[in-house]
Amino acid sequence: MSEAPTPQVNQLLTAAPAEVRERVLPQLEAVHLSLGQVVYESGDIPRYVYFPTDCIISLLYVTEDGDSAEISVVGNEGVVGIAVFMGGESSPSRAIVQSAGYAYRLPAERLKEEFNRDADMRLLMLRFTQALITQMAQTAVCNRHHSIEQQLCRWILLSLDRVPGSELSMTQELIANMLGVRREGVSHAAGKLQDEKVINYKHGRIRVLDRTRLEELCCECYAVVKKESDRLIPLSGNNPSGYPLPYPDSSGVT
């Protein structure tokens, strides 16, 4: 388990107004989040908000009979726990770690204070929230109209953008939970992508071989979300590769 990246890897922390950052930095605490860890349960009142650096956190909705669906993913471009500043305190979603790594956490109260105190900070958080909303809405349409294969492409691309390298650590079983489909469905779709040499799937490890082709096979949902995120979140757009800034490009396998 490597060291925690610096807080600046998180784009919101980097883009935060200087004085807010100064107040907040000493209070940030690096925490390692492991795969599958539940950060918030549905209805929980968060004590901390999390700024991911090299991890990915999924927001899931779970139905009464156990079916689930991922409604958005958050990586180093964002923060988990928006209900804290949106004023609702809690939300009916579950937040789980989709890719292990480090995040910086801050007491919920502290973010709330900064949000209410500093207009620029507020704008930053709200614009991120709007990007999140776009992601959710697009996911809803995607769930309705696009094939599992297309959705898998979207899912891989969204994840890839939030993680260094071109590899994801994730079983088909878990992806199936995220997409709200059967594992077999994912297996089938992944098989097709492998036949096309677009990805390589090996025991819980996806390696993307041909990102361009992957984007072609994907529905437009990925592009819509990406474009809107780039527009709304500072920095995010300055980095055309989509990979987190402090890492080398996809050339090297981690």
Place this chain on the structure above:
Amino acid sequence: MSEAPTPQVNQLLTAAPAEVRERVLPQLEAVHLSLGQVVYESGDIPRYVYFPTDCIISLLYVTEDGDSAEISVVGNEGVVGIAVFMGGESSPSRAIVQSAGYAYRLPAERLKEEFNRDADMRLLMLRFTQALITQMAQTAVCNRHHSIEQQLCRWILLSLDRVPGSELSMTQELIANMLGVRREGVSHAAGKLQDEKVINYKHGRIRVLDRTRLEELCCECYAVVKKESDRLIPLSGNNPSGYPLPYPDSSGVT
């Protein structure tokens, strides 16, 4: 075409801090919105925000090949045009009138000013936004896991809560567009509900005969959204019938 209800029919206008309300009331303009009217197109920069009184506005996402899905509905409990205060200016959704009636519109700039000026007003808007987020997310899960019949029940209930009386003016064709399914699918589901004497469908007019049963046939998605809205939006929870306050209960047919 009857007169416009007072602005107080809109719960956000009613719940707004007194001083904000005083500043804003004289600048509100009643507008009649007719069925199917497009309030915003995807990507538009709104010049006005709309506070519905007795109309319903749907937020839709449309895919490249014309498929659509409703991601949320807004009635007298809310406001349309959140991108204005969220800081993104525009959003990729289309807003269309799902049920004709009146709304009060306010220049976008004015809402933005009040939002930035008054912390209570801000909280009000943000809590409403969080309720909207819940609705979108629940829609995404519902799209994935529930049958057309269940979704139709959810849709009818959500609409009914936002309109006086127990009747909806809406063709199956339009409902199909909202749910992102075929008209035939809606026809089939509506037929089953009619056989059960839960609703009565007659040429673009749905009459709800047995609301209790309708709620039973519905997936939990309606209840989740309703509960969260009641929690987050003031007043909304004070009115257990769920119908807009200034109207008589469902007893009378309009």
Place this chain on the structure above:
DNA sequence: TCGTGTATGTCCGATAGCGCACATAGCAGA
């Protein structure tokens, strides 16, 4: 009162995804 257009109901085959069962393959630990 009658016609016309819109709204609804229904039938067909096609297909994507489900649920289940089971075979295989890679990985980790003894």
Place this chain on the structure above:
DNA sequence: TCTGCTATGTGCGCTATCGGACATACACGA
């Protein structure tokens, strides 16, 4: 190196929904 667990691939019948074609029924206006 062997063993066992976890992850993946695959086959089969089932069902909901799709896509298109068509028949009916209601509502409104001449």
